[in-house]
Amino acid sequence: MVLKMYVLGIESSCDETGIAIVNDSKVLAHKLFSQVSTHAKYGGVIPEIAARQHLEYINFLIKETLADAHLSLEDISAFAAALGPGLAGGLIVGALSAKTLALICNKPFIAVNHLQAHALIPSLEYKIHNPHLILLLSGGHSQFIVANGLQEYQVLGTTLDDSVGEAFDKSARLLGLNYPGGKEIEVLAKLGDPLRFNFPKPLVNQKNCNFSFSGLKTAVKDTVDKLELTTQTVEDLAASLQYTILQIILNRLEHAILMFDKQYGKLQQLVLSGGVAANQYLQQHIAEFLQKQGIQLIVPKKDLCTDNGVMIAWAGLKKLQANLIDDLNFPIKVRWSLEDL
Ligand code: KG4
Ligand code: ZN
Numbered sequence: 202m203v204l205k206m207y208v209l210g211i212e213s214s215c216d217e218t219g220i221a222i223v224n225d226s227k228v229l230a231h232k233l234f235s236q237v238s239t240h241a242k243y244g245g246v247i248p249e250i251a252a253r254q255h256l257e258y259i260n261f262l263i264k265e266t267l268a269d270a271h272l273s274l275e276d277i278s279a280f281a282a283a284l285g286p287g288l289a290g291g292l293i294v295g296a297l298s299a300k301t302l303a304l305i306c307n308k309p310f311i312a313v314n315h316l317q318a319h320a321l322i323p324s325l326e327y328k329i330h331n332p333h334l335i336l337l338l339s340g341g342h343s344q345f346i347v348a349n350g351l352q353e354y355q356v357l358g359t360t361l362d363d364s365v366g367e368a369f370d371k372s373a374r375l376l377g378l379n380y381p382g383g384k385e386i387e388v389l390a391k392l393g394d395p396l397r398f399n400f401p402k403p404l405v406n407q408k409n410c411n412f413s414f415s416g417l418k419t420a421v422k423d424t425v426d427k428l429e430l431t432t433q434t435v436e437d438l439a440a441s442l443q444y445t446i447l448q449i450i451l452n453r454l455e456h457a458i459l460m461f462d463k464q465y466g467k468l469q470q471l472v473l474s475g476g477v478a479a480n481q482y483l484q485q486h487i488a489e490f491l492q493k494q495g496i497q498l499i500v501p502k503k504d505l506c507t508d509n510g511v512m513i514a515w516a517g518l519k520k521l522q523a524n525l526i527d528d529l530n531f532p533i534k535v536r537w538s539l540e541d542l
Contacts, residue, residue: 210514213295214287219510230269252290281517285534339475340366358410393440
């Protein structure tokens with residue numbers, strides 16, 4: 202009889218405390234405490250407050266998750282946590298919790314790279330073949346990554362300045378919207394004219410797949426400074442911003458596919474992951490673009506796009522199955538590229 206492996210995963214790299222327990226076929230239980238309402242009044246995440254809130258809620262959430270899964274600590278096969286990249290204070294809270302539980306239960310500890318967790322989570326529901334291309338669009342990152350094995354990644358392109366999530370969030374703030382602004386921009390954009398404002402598309406047509414988004418918030422600021430912010434104007438700005446971001450992504454994607462095909466042969470599957478991947482407008486247009494080229498688009502369920510504990514537990518399970526166990530001395534890594542696993 203093959204014993205089931207249960208992995209408990211902890212996410213605390215930014216402003217969500219996420220706990221989950223998974224086994225090889227399903228999510229047994231998961232809990233998520235979002236600090237969004239706390240940070241909203243500051244217009245962005247305050248690292249010190251984030252760390253304190255993780256500390257305040259983490260033990261309660263672990264107990265609740267175990268209770269929901271009808272498991273006790275002794276049933277858990279390994280404890281995983283996001284060790285980076287992210288905000289140091291939060292990472293320390295998650296890392297110490299997972300390490301302490303591993304130590305007292307005498308079970309393995311697994312250090313998970315948060316970006317790897319975003320990259321792997323679609324495999325919970327979909328069959329994905331290597332090599333494939335990942336477009337990671339989040340609050341901290343905007344990258345094209347080739348996955349060629351569980352621990353083998355090549356970054357084909359990345360942002361030279363702001364991430365796409367920052368372009369959404371910083372522009373939303375200029376429009377007087379709440380943090381995080383991506384979701385709100387998507388809602389308002391449905392009511393606006395995407396062609397009213399012509400925003401810059403940096404790097405477009407350059408023969409690489411890097412991004413640059415910092416000019417967008419400046420362009421939005423210049424426009425906002427010159428206009429009265431009526432409801433219609435805010436909707437048009439949201440629609441024009443989202444449209445511009447889509448045009449940039451599609452152009453960079455075209456180049457990323459060319460780069461992939463040249464190195465690895467015809468691309469079959471593109472994984473779209475990270476918080477910004479929750480955007481239905483982007484998803485739909487990227488899907489149409491890929492369909493014309495016979496490429497399958499794979500996107501995790503909406504609540505698995507944004508940060509959560511399930512993706513950490515799932516990545517932890519994949520590492521455990523490959524016998525990739527980490528030492529309790531494994532340090533947190535505020536910066537941690539997927540090329541340095
Ligand atoms: O992956 P994530 O939860 O955290 C990081 O690892 O950074 O991504 C958070 C980002 C935020 O910038 C947020 O505004 C953005 O994802 N986001 C969206 C949407 N939902 C979340 N951006 C655009 N449209 C959305 N529907
Ligand atoms: Zn994330």
